[in-house]
Amino acid sequence: MxxxxxxxxxxxxxxEVNARTTLVDFLRDTLRLTGTHVGCExxxxxxxxxxxxxxxxxxxxxxxxQVEGQSVTTVEGLAKPDGSMSxxxxxxxxxxxxxxxxxxxxxxxxxxxxLASNATPSEHAIRDAxxxxxxxxxxxxxxxxxxxxxxxxxxxxER
Amino acid sequence: MSAPPKQFRYIGKHRRTKEDPRFVTxxxxxxxxxxxxxxxxxxxxxxxxxxxxxxxxxxxxxMALPGVIAVVTGAxxxxxxxxxxxxxxxxxxxxxxxxxxVVRYAGEWVAAVVxxxxxxxxxxxxxxxxxxxxxxxxxxxxxxxxxNAPLVHPTHGSNxxxxxxxxxxxxxxxxxxxxxxxxxxxxxxxxxxxxxxxxGVVANWHRATGILDVWASIQMPKxxxxxxxxxxxxxxxxxxxxxxxxxxxxxVKRGIKHTVLTGYLAMKLGxxxxxxxxxxxxxxxxxxxxxxxxxxxxxxFDRDGTIRGLKIRALDDVGAYAGRSPLxxxxxxxxxxxxxxxxxxxxxxxxxxxxxxxxxxVRGFGQAPTNYALELTIDRVAAFLKQDRxxxxxxxxxxxxxxxxxxxxxxxxxxxxxxxxxTKALDAAGYEALIAKRDxxxxxxxxxxxxxxxxxxxxxxxSSFEPLFNPKNDTTTWMDSCLVRVDLSGAITGVMNTSTxxxxxxTLVSTxxxxxxxxxxxxxxxxxxxxxxxxPSNSPVGSRMAIMLGGAAAGAARKIKDALIVIAAHNLxxxxxxxxxxxxxxxxxxxxxxxxxxxxxxxxAHRKFHKLPAGLEPGLQAKFVWEVPTGGALPTAEGRIQMYxxxxxxxxxxxxxxxxxxxxxxxxxxxxxxxxxxxxSPDIVHGMTYGGIAHGIGAALYEKFAFTDDGQLSSGTFMxxxxxxxxEVPSLAIADHCTPSPLTTFGQKGSGxxxxxxxxxxxxxxxNDALSPLATSIESLPxxxxxxxxxIEAARHHKGIA
Numbered sequence: 001m002x003x004x005x006x007x008x009x010x011x012x013x014x015x016e017v018n019a020r021t022t023l024v025d026f027l028r029d030t031l032r033l034t035g036t037h038v039g040c041e042x043x044x045x046x047x048x049x050x051x052x053x054x055x056x057x058x059x060x061x062x063x064x065x066q067v068e069g070q071s072v073t074t075v076e077g078l079a080k081p082d083g084s085m086s087x088x089x090x091x092x093x094x095x096x097x098x099x100x101x102x103x104x105x106x107x108x109x110x111x112x113x114x115l116a117s118n119a120t121p122s123e124h125a126i127r128d129a130x131x132x133x134x135x136x137x138x139x140x141x142x143x144x145x146x147x148x149x150x151x152x153x154x155x156x157x158e159r
Numbered sequence: 160m161s162a163p164p165k166q167f168r169y170i171g172k173h174r175r176t177k178e179d180p181r182f183v184t185x186x187x188x189x190x191x192x193x194x195x196x197x198x199x200x201x202x203x204x205x206x207x208x209x210x211x212x213x214x215x216x217x218x219x220x221x222m223a224l225p226g227v228i229a230v231v232t233g234a235x236x237x238x239x240x241x242x243x244x245x246x247x248x249x250x251x252x253x254x255x256x257x258x259x260x261v262v263r264y265a266g267e268w269v270a271a272v273v274x275x276x277x278x279x280x281x282x283x284x285x286x287x288x289x290x291x292x293x294x295x296x297x298x299x300x301x302x303x304x305x306x307n308a309p310l311v312h313p314t315h316g317s318n319x320x321x322x323x324x325x326x327x328x329x330x331x332x333x334x335x336x337x338x339x340x341x342x343x344x345x346x347x348x349x350x351x352x353x354x355x356x357x358x359g360v361v362a363n364w365h366r367a368t369g370i371l372d373v374w375a376s377i378q379m380p381k382x383x384x385x386x387x388x389x390x391x392x393x394x395x396x397x398x399x400x401x402x403x404x405x406x407x408x409x410x411v412k413r414g415i416k417h418t419v420l421t422g423y424l425a426m427k428l429g430x431x432x433x434x435x436x437x438x439x440x441x442x443x444x445x446x447x448x449x450x451x452x453x454x455x456x457x458x459x460f461d462r463d464g465t466i467r468g469l470k471i472r473a474l475d476d477v478g479a480y481a482g483r484s485p486l487x488x489x490x491x492x493x494x495x496x497x498x499x500x501x502x503x504x505x506x507x508x509x510x511x512x513x514x515x516x517x518x519x520x521v522r523g524f525g526q527a528p529t530n531y532a533l534e535l536t537i538d539r540v541a542a543f544l545k546q547d548r549x550x551x552x553x554x555x556x557x558x559x560x561x562x563x564x565x566x567x568x569x570x571x572x573x574x575x576x577x578x579x580x581x582t583k584a585l586d587a588a589g590y591e592a593l594i595a596k597r598d599x600x601x602x603x604x605x606x607x608x609x610x611x612x613x614x615x616x617x618x619x620x621x622s623s624f625e626p627l628f629n630p631k632n633d634t635t636t637w638m639d640s641c642l643v644r645v646d647l648s649g650a651i652t653g654v655m656n657t658s659t660x661x662x663x664x665x666t667l668v669s670t671x672x673x674x675x676x677x678x679x680x681x682x683x684x685x686x687x688x689x690x691x692x693x694x695p696s697n698s699p700v701g702s703r704m705a706i707m708l709g710g711a712a713a714g715a716a717r718k719i720k721d722a723l724i725v726i727a728a729h730n731l732x733x734x735x736x737x738x739x740x741x742x743x744x745x746x747x748x749x750x751x752x753x754x755x756x757x758x759x760x761x762x763x764a765h766r767k768f769h770k771l772p773a774g775l776e777p778g779l780q781a782k783f784v785w786e787v788p789t790g791g792a793l794p795t796a797e798g799r800i801q802m803y804x805x806x807x808x809x810x811x812x813x814x815x816x817x818x819x820x821x822x823x824x825x826x827x828x829x830x831x832x833x834x835x836x837x838x839x840s841p842d843i844v845h846g847m848t849y850g851g852i853a854h855g856i857g858a859a860l861y862e863k864f865a866f867t868d869d870g871q872l873s874s875g876t877f878m879x880x881x882x883x884x885x886x887e888v889p890s891l892a893i894a895d896h897c898t899p900s901p902l903t904t905f906g907q908k909g910s911g912x913x914x915x916x917x918x919x920x921x922x923x924x925x926x927n928d929a930l931s932p933l934a935t936s937i938e939s940l941p942x943x944x945x946x947x948x949x950x951i952e953a954a955r956h957h958k959g960i961a
Contacts, residue, residue: 034191075185085180137847139849139850
């Protein structure tokens with residue numbers, strides 16, 4: 001077992017993990033942050049996406065011991081400081097950018113990272129950003145609309 | 160009619176769903192989120208052989224691993240549980256979660272290992288040693304029906320599990336009389352909806368109460384009953400918690416074998432047990448592959464394009480075991496002529512066993528493949544006659560004034576306006592401009608084509624294919640229910656009786672209750688019962704919940720409203736007919752002085768028996784159990800039956816370009832005209848339609864559970880089983896139309912399979928239009944880049960332009 005310490009959603013967390021424990025299992029089973037989901041366990045579907053030092057990564061392809069000292073943001077960490085939904089989360093609700101909700105956390109992580117680096121993304125840029133996240137419910141249409149709406153609202157000063 | 164017949168207050172309006180907030184905040188409750196104290200984990204040992212005798216299983220090494228609690232094999236398990244139900248009359252096709260004596264497909268579960276963690280269970284599973292004696296096997300369904308083929312279930316005596324020839328109307332006469340005949344073969348490949356969440360279940364046995372608690376990601380009719388039956392328990396010993404959020408299903412989350420196995424392990428070991436499939440278990444042994452069909456189509460038609468008769472032979476490879484899968488050949492009986500006026504049809508469904516992963520229900524329950532074959536037929540008639548594909552459709556489409564319309568197989572279509580929806584789709588697509596764009600692409604040396612498909616979505620599932628395909632099964636009801644409570648505070652709670660996999664049922668129920676009771680849906684709570692306190696439900700299969708759960712919720716709400724009116728009349732000293740109900744308040748006519756408010760009426764119902772009219776129950780609650788409209792009859796001797804009650808319609812128009820170098824198809828424009836009657840929640844209907852089109856794009860162009868000649872699944876990961884991403888699915892446009900159903904509460908029809916039922920046909924139409932200048936065509940899915948490349952190369956060589 002290995003002792004690891006990292007920052008998760010702004011809070012310092014630590015735990016004992018096997019070397020083979022993936023980051024997603026550590027987040028879900030040890031920290032009980034079950035908003036991050038496991039879809040394929042081989043890095044294709046993107047359901048397990050989290051931000052690692054601000055960059056979207058597949059938490060099924062990273063061992064927990066690899067993130068020692070780093071900063072992880074999960075879907076639980078996307079809300080505003082007062083706990084209410086972020087503009088992006090709220091926009092997903094407004095356009096119904098989800099159905100079963102299983103891929104949603106990964107989509108939000110991918111979209112969050114996009115909007116952090118590109119405040120006015122084109123549709124192509126949006127599709128590119130979520131191109132590594134599979135959704136079987138929506139055909140992506142209302143997800144793209146949600147991200148477009150969030151960008152517009154943020155451009156209008158909403159935070 | 161292009162608008163709803165009456166104005167609704169909440170129905171048909173944009174409103175945020177009740178479900179979305181919990182998912183965008185990561186606070187949904189999926190089965191893998193269920194955490195019970197002391198819970199143990201299951202991993203599975205799977206067969207590497209498509210067919211083999213199990214000679215010996217050695218578990219000592221696995222059991223010796225620290226943290227391993229049990230290893231269970233088929234011999235013990237099959238003796239202790241009952242075989243799962245088979246949808247057709249084939250009792251010898253026995254099926255258990257764990258193989259006993261023989262395995263019948265590569266990936267079939269042979270042993271279950273229970274350990275302190277999933278990782279330990281996987282370690283131990285690798286230490287289970289199984290000795291197999293390989294046996295002959297058959298992977299090709301056409302070989303499986305030949306006399307000397309290896310038998311998948313020798314005691315059944317044949318690899319054919321269902322076969323019947325239906326003949327409705329003067330088929331031979333029509334074929335004799337018609338000006339022309341065509342015949343061709345079409346192939347629908349084995350694909351599935353493949354939810355991002357795999358199947359999972361947690362079970363916990365309470366020895367003291369004798370209740371098995373089950374949390375499972377399911378979408379399965381009569382699920383609790385089947386679990387109890389296989390575990391030899393009374394129905395009231397299994398409590399399925401329907402409040403588990405299901406991470407996508409679209410038909411496939413059936414999970415009987417997973418749940419019976421997990422329930423057995425929980426009862427045997429006396430601890431909570433969890434089985435969550437990993438992706439390979441899901442793809443190979445999850446038993447969720449969809450229809451796998453060979454269609455032999457014959458069509459008789461006149462020179463003016465009138466279709467006179469059809470002969471359809473559909474051979475479906477259901478794999479090594481069968482539950483409801485053969486019935487997927489049955490549902491298309493209820494829409495066997497599609498949206499067309501064809502009064503003479505022969506249909507020969509043949510369901511065949513092979514040594515492949517078992518087939519399960521997939522979105523549309525067999526209708527999407529049939530629609531694909533029908534639409535190919537229409538396009539081929541048009542090509543033969545050198546007539547426009549749209550003109551051929553217009554000649555044969557049922558006209559608005561012909562409804563209700565009886566088709567030869569005994570089903571009456573409720574309503575529709577197919578011509579108008581097609582016009583709307585063409586207009587929305589900018590059809591003339593689309594043709595110009597296609598032609599410009601062609602002039603520039605590219606392959607480009609326009610696809611047209613006009614397809615039906617039968618909805619309001621009634622399972623009438625059960626008695627049609629199994630004379631020993633005389634099921635004629637497929638009800639659904641809703642319980643509505645108004646509590647002392649005046650708040651409304653709707654109770655539904657099944658789980659949800661993204662269809663937004665809580666939004667549906669709250670919208671309907673709000674509409675009938677004239678109360679704000681945002682204030683209405685909707686909860687999922689568990690199976691021990693649930694009213695009857697047949698789950699959200701067959702595009703049925705808008706019709707059935709919506710109808711049940713409306714029925715229960717009307718009872719509440721009636722009770723409030725009766726209470727008001729009694730207390731205001733007038734007849735109930737004089738009471739005007741508005742926003743939940745009751746007054747005598749428009750007289751504001753003679754009025755009882757919602758809160759006052761609720762308080763009377765809950766606290767003031769002395770103010771209740773005689774005979775009225777105190778409290779304020781109502782249940783409503785609704786039978787499927789038109790339901791209740793058995794099939795005739797000729798196999799005529801009223802299948803589903805309502806028929807939604809979709810007209811797809813799509814422009815596709817095929818890359819000249821790589822043969823990669825690219826969708827340039829996609830438009831779908833859609834009529835599902837009155838939409839209760841347009842955002843949800845549109846979302847499901849977009850998603851259905853995306854599924855259809857996958858089935859048409861990318862997705863296939865492929866098997867090698869030696870019987871191995873060769874597409875068991877998302878690297879080989881390719882699903883469309885946001886790059887492959889283009890921006891989609893929907894043109895709405897509304898022809899209300901006369902059979903349902905608000906005029907609604909089903910829409911859960913929308914898009915998927917026409918998209919593969921539309922893409923096949925577009926690809927074949929693109930290939931037509933090369934005088935070649937493709938009638939086999941998926942139309943992958945490689946398949947297209949080979950077609951194009953062969954055609955160019957043939958024409959000498961390589």
